[in-house]
Amino acid sequence: MKAAFAPSLRYYRRKLTGGLMLTLSALSAVVALIPLLLIFFYTISQGFDYLNLDFFIKMPKPVGEMGGGMANAIVGTLVLVATGSVIGLPIGILTGIYLAEFGHNKFASTVRFMTEVLSGVPSIVAGVVAYGFVVIPMRHFSALAGGVALAVLMIPTVTRTTEEMIRLVPQSYREAGLALGIPQWKTTIQIVLRTAFRGIVTGILLAVARIAGETAPLLFTALGNRFWSTALDQPMASLTAFIYDYAKSPFEDWNKQAWTAALVLIILISILSLLLRVATRSRYTQR
Amino acid sequence: MSIEILERNMPDTASASRVSSYGDVKMHARNVSAFFGKLQALHDVSLDVAANGVLAIIGPSGCGKSTFLRCLNRMHEVAGGTVSGTVLLDGEDIYQTDAVLVRKRVGMVFQKPNPFPTMSIFDNVAIGLRLNGGVPRNQLKETVERSLKQAALWDEVKDTLDKSGVSLSGGQQQRLCIARTLAVNPEVILMDEPASALDPIATAKIEELIYELKRDYTIVIVTHNMQQAARVSDRTAFLYLGRLVEFDDTKKIFTNPSKKQTEEYITGRFG
Amino acid sequence: MLVETPEGEISPAVGASRGVTSRASALKASPKRNLGDVVFKYTTLVFAVVVLFLILLMAYEMYADSKPSILKFGWGFLTGTTWDPVQENYGALPFVFGTIVSSFLALLIALPLSLGIAVFLSEMAPSWLERPLSFLIELLAGIPSIVYGLWGIFVLVPWVRTSIEPLLSGHLGFLPIFRGAPYGFGMLAAGLILFVMILPIVASISRDVLKAVPQSQREASLAIGATKWESIRLILKDAKSGILGACLLGLGRAIGETMAVTMVIGNTPAISASLFDPGYTMASVIANEFTEATTSMHISALFEIALLLFLITIIVNMFARLLVWSATRRKL
Numbered sequence: 001m002k003a004a005f006a007p008s009l010r011y012y013r014r015k016l017t018g019g020l021m022l023t024l025s026a027l028s029a030v031v032a033l034i035p036l037l038l039i040f041f042y043t044i045s046q047g048f049d050y051l052n053l054d055f056f057i058k059m060p061k062p063v064g065e066m067g068g069g070m071a072n073a074i075v076g077t078l079v080l081v082a083t084g085s086v087i088g089l090p091i092g093i094l095t096g097i098y099l100a101e102f103g104h105n106k107f108a109s110t111v112r113f114m115t116e117v118l119s120g121v122p123s124i125v126a127g128v129v130a131y132g133f134v135v136i137p138m139r140h141f142s143a144l145a146g147g148v149a150l151a152v153l154m155i156p157t158v159t160r161t162t163e164e165m166i167r168l169v170p171q172s173y174r175e176a177g178l179a180l181g182i183p184q185w186k187t188t189i190q191i192v193l194r195t196a197f198r199g200i201v202t203g204i205l206l207a208v209a210r211i212a213g214e215t216a217p218l219l220f221t222a223l224g225n226r227f228w229s230t231a232l233d234q235p236m237a238s239l240t241a242f243i244y245d246y247a248k249s250p251f252e253d254w255n256k257q258a259w260t261a262a263l264v265l266i267i268l269i270s271i272l273s274l275l276l277r278v279a280t281r282s283r284y285t286q287r
Numbered sequence: 288m289s290i291e292i293l294e295r296n297m298p299d300t301a302s303a304s305r306v307s308s309y310g311d312v313k314m315h316a317r318n319v320s321a322f323f324g325k326l327q328a329l330h331d332v333s334l335d336v337a338a339n340g341v342l343a344i345i346g347p348s349g350c351g352k353s354t355f356l357r358c359l360n361r362m363h364e365v366a367g368g369t370v371s372g373t374v375l376l377d378g379e380d381i382y383q384t385d386a387v388l389v390r391k392r393v394g395m396v397f398q399k400p401n402p403f404p405t406m407s408i409f410d411n412v413a414i415g416l417r418l419n420g421g422v423p424r425n426q427l428k429e430t431v432e433r434s435l436k437q438a439a440l441w442d443e444v445k446d447t448l449d450k451s452g453v454s455l456s457g458g459q460q461q462r463l464c465i466a467r468t469l470a471v472n473p474e475v476i477l478m479d480e481p482a483s484a485l486d487p488i489a490t491a492k493i494e495e496l497i498y499e500l501k502r503d504y505t506i507v508i509v510t511h512n513m514q515q516a517a518r519v520s521d522r523t524a525f526l527y528l529g530r531l532v533e534f535d536d537t538k539k540i541f542t543n544p545s546k547k548q549t550e551e552y553i554t555g556r557f558g
Numbered sequence: 559m560l561v562e563t564p565e566g567e568i569s570p571a572v573g574a575s576r577g578v579t580s581r582a583s584a585l586k587a588s589p590k591r592n593l594g595d596v597v598f599k600y601t602t603l604v605f606a607v608v609v610l611f612l613i614l615l616m617a618y619e620m621y622a623d624s625k626p627s628i629l630k631f632g633w634g635f636l637t638g639t640t641w642d643p644v645q646e647n648y649g650a651l652p653f654v655f656g657t658i659v660s661s662f663l664a665l666l667i668a669l670p671l672s673l674g675i676a677v678f679l680s681e682m683a684p685s686w687l688e689r690p691l692s693f694l695i696e697l698l699a700g701i702p703s704i705v706y707g708l709w710g711i712f713v714l715v716p717w718v719r720t721s722i723e724p725l726l727s728g729h730l731g732f733l734p735i736f737r738g739a740p741y742g743f744g745m746l747a748a749g750l751i752l753f754v755m756i757l758p759i760v761a762s763i764s765r766d767v768l769k770a771v772p773q774s775q776r777e778a779s780l781a782i783g784a785t786k787w788e789s790i791r792l793i794l795k796d797a798k799s800g801i802l803g804a805c806l807l808g809l810g811r812a813i814g815e816t817m818a819v820t821m822v823i824g825n826t827p828a829i830s831a832s833l834f835d836p837g838y839t840m841a842s843v844i845a846n847e848f849t850e851a852t853t854s855m856h857i858s859a860l861f862e863i864a865l866l867l868f869l870i871t872i873i874v875n876m877f878a879r880l881l882v883w884s885a886t887r888r889k890l
Contacts, residue, residue, distance in 0.1 A: 004377070004379065005379060005384045005385075005388045005389070005392075007385070007388060010419065010420045010421055011387070011388070011419075014387075014418070014420075014785050014788065015385075015387075015785060017787065018785040018786060018787030018788065019787075021787045021790075022682060022786065022787055024674055025673075025674040025675070025677040025678040025682060026674075026678050026682065027674070028670075028671045028672075028673075028674025028675045028678060029674070029675050029678045029679065029683075029691060029695075031671060032671065032675050032695055032698070032757060032758075032761065033694060033695070035698065035754045035757075036694060036695075036697060036698050038709070038713065039701060039705065039706070039709050042709055042712070042713055043705065043708075043709070046712075090605070091605050091608055091609060094601065094602045094604075094605035094606075095602070095605045095606045095608075095609045097602050098599075098602035098603055098605065098606040099606065101599075101602070102599055102602070102603070107606075108606070110610065111606045111609055111610050114609065114610055114613045115609060116875075116876070116879060117613060117872050117875075117876070118609075118612075118613055119875070120810055120814075120871045120872050120874070120875030120876070121616075121814075121868060121871065121872075122813070122814025122815070122816065122841060122867055122868075122871055123814070123816065124814070124816045124841045124844050124845055124864070124867070125620075125814070125864050125867055125868050125871075127848075128620065128844065128848070128860075128861065128864040129616045129619060129620065131848070132619045132620070132623055132861075133615075133619065152612070152616075155609060155612075159609065183592040183594050183595060184592065184594075184595045184598075185592070185594040185595045185597070185598035185599075186594065188598065189598075209700065212702075213700075213701075213702025213703070213704065213705070214702070214703075215702070215703065215704040215816075215817045216703075216816040216817055216841070216845055219845055219848065219849065220848045220849050223849070240702065240704045243704050243705070243708055244704060244707070244817065244821075247707065247708045247711055247712075247821065248711075248821070255712070258708055259708065259712075262704070262705045262708050265702060265704075265705065266701070266702075266705060269700065269702070273700065360781065362777065362780065362781060365776070365777065365780055387783055387784070387785050388783070390780065390781055390782065390783040391782075391783035394781065394782065395777075395781040397774060397777060397778065397781070399774060401772075401774040401775060401777070401778040402778075403775065403778065403779075403792060403796075404775075404796065405795050405796055405798075414779075414782065414792075415782040415783060415784075418782075418783065418784050418785075418788055419783065464778070467778075467782060468781070468782060471782050471783060
């Protein structure tokens, strides 16, 4: 007689175990979403109350008084991000270009390795470093110091993404340019970089979104400021520093404002991420 | 059909279930169509796979040979495809049974050897038995040895069973995969272009192996190499663009094919 | 040039293909170099030098500023348990302890969940589900740590204090790790918030590692009659080193995390067996005391902790990237 499809006891046990494990895996994915939903829910529900025009245009009120806004903090975050970008982006992009175009020697390998090392640096350490570099010589806290700390955090990401994106450009594009008699450096800028542009922009937006949400590196560099200031050599307010101060405080009014600031911060970062999605999507539809 | 009656007359021993006389139908495919989403790769293919023989499936690239093979052990659906029609193994519909049980009886050797890299040679062969479980250690060793001997690999690896499965040459890896398949004691062995990634010497060894194995197993081999099909198989099926064009004894297909298309393919006018 | 690889296949020599993609250096033909090329090369080179210089300067600066503390306390800094700015006696063990315990606790909880998620996304979910789900999970990684901290103070800690800790205390209170009064703020809360923060990292990288395992492996195991789960188990075995790398990357993130932890851990330099008790991490003490430190020795001690943190995260991240890199490159 032929061997029929006769399932054994062991077979049923294997099936049962398998089914159980697969169910648990699916459940994990669901469980992972719970904190995400909770955080969004609380931020929106708690932060919504104070999300009004006042928040954006009024200055913070003195301790104990209700109301006020975080105009200086919003502007402060933008200034700090801009400062950090002005310092960090050129360094990151140009280093990335160097590594991609000329990076086949020991020196380049060292730089690459060091960039990897830098990417593992915790944000608080970046703040400590900026303290030593800028705050100590200047003898006071400043937005510039904050910008430097943020730049330190941006550089590794931007370098790595730029290098990767340039490497992705096929050699044939480069050869086509050279064959037309265009000098190498022009080929790199006008052809290779233009092709890699969208990818590089993605890297930039990622880095900018990240530093917009940073707090630790600003704690003892830009410090914080309850007054209006856009001067780079003075302490600077930021949304993140405000969230920290207000969250720790015993005043319920301040606690609520902290939630609103968190909501505004998340909206800001979401806008950046959305820009990112748009930038990457159009890259694909063009092909 | 009278397949079931024929089979029931065979004595009830393990080896006897494999050694049926040539001509008995082991697997029967009827109106098999296969789809990748909306794309239809096979159109109403019907044929019989005779027990203890070698069936070769030939045809130009993209004609659906591998797809058809995968319908015989329910691997087509692993890549997300769908199958319609009937496939019987000893009279039972394999699509009405759990795929895991089907694949125990219908084994497969792939085009590119795929031994498990994190396992030793011994473990690679033993994995099927371990999964099905309840096999004592000495029986495990016996079965591994037997399978490696059947796959003509034992002499080359008997002293190095602990080495990684991927430390062998391409031809050896493929024989290891064959040993792995043999270890679970299947009745049918499906081979998807088993020698196409190998050099001529390794290929010859595989073909020799097929000739030895057909005594105890039913073999279906997909090949793009017509000479190979002529060498090893008893019957041949010619597929073109997902349709079965001709299905007959190998000798007839290669010397006096009935269909013009078959003749044109055989003589190299296309494909 | 063709060579025979150990697997018995004939393929072009690896070096040859590498030569083709060497960019500018391979294509300089004319002896009279274009001025533009030279300027371009050296401009970008300058910035690369700046980066290298930056890192070296960073390391030097941290070392120099922590020197007074290193000289005064030596190895005792790492084993000392008193952190007393008044007496100028600094021992960093409580912070090292706090960092290690909170990070490992987070990883302990994150690992099984991350594996489940990775398996689901890579092996089970259909693509219409996998992509949005992956996106949502990666969204967790984009939430700023201060927002986690805020949520931690007002949502997580009360929940821990009123639900989790009483539950653990009630059923498992005999264990030293669950002893003590439920404050809410403490090591447990820190571990939990870190777990949520590193979950997306460990999960998405593990998912990538699993996806990099060639499909032929799955087919091989299914073809000999393995069930889907058994086939996945074999894939997991294959991806072991890559998953370890993912864990290390998560660990690295947890070790360096500052704000969220500072806001929920209680900030008390104590070494305690109980998870209910408050603690302190290296990053937190720097965050809290840096602006208040008045003496140079105090600052120096904080710099030393920063240096320590710097070194630990570098080592962990190096190992992690090595493992993940080799695991995801194999598909190519």
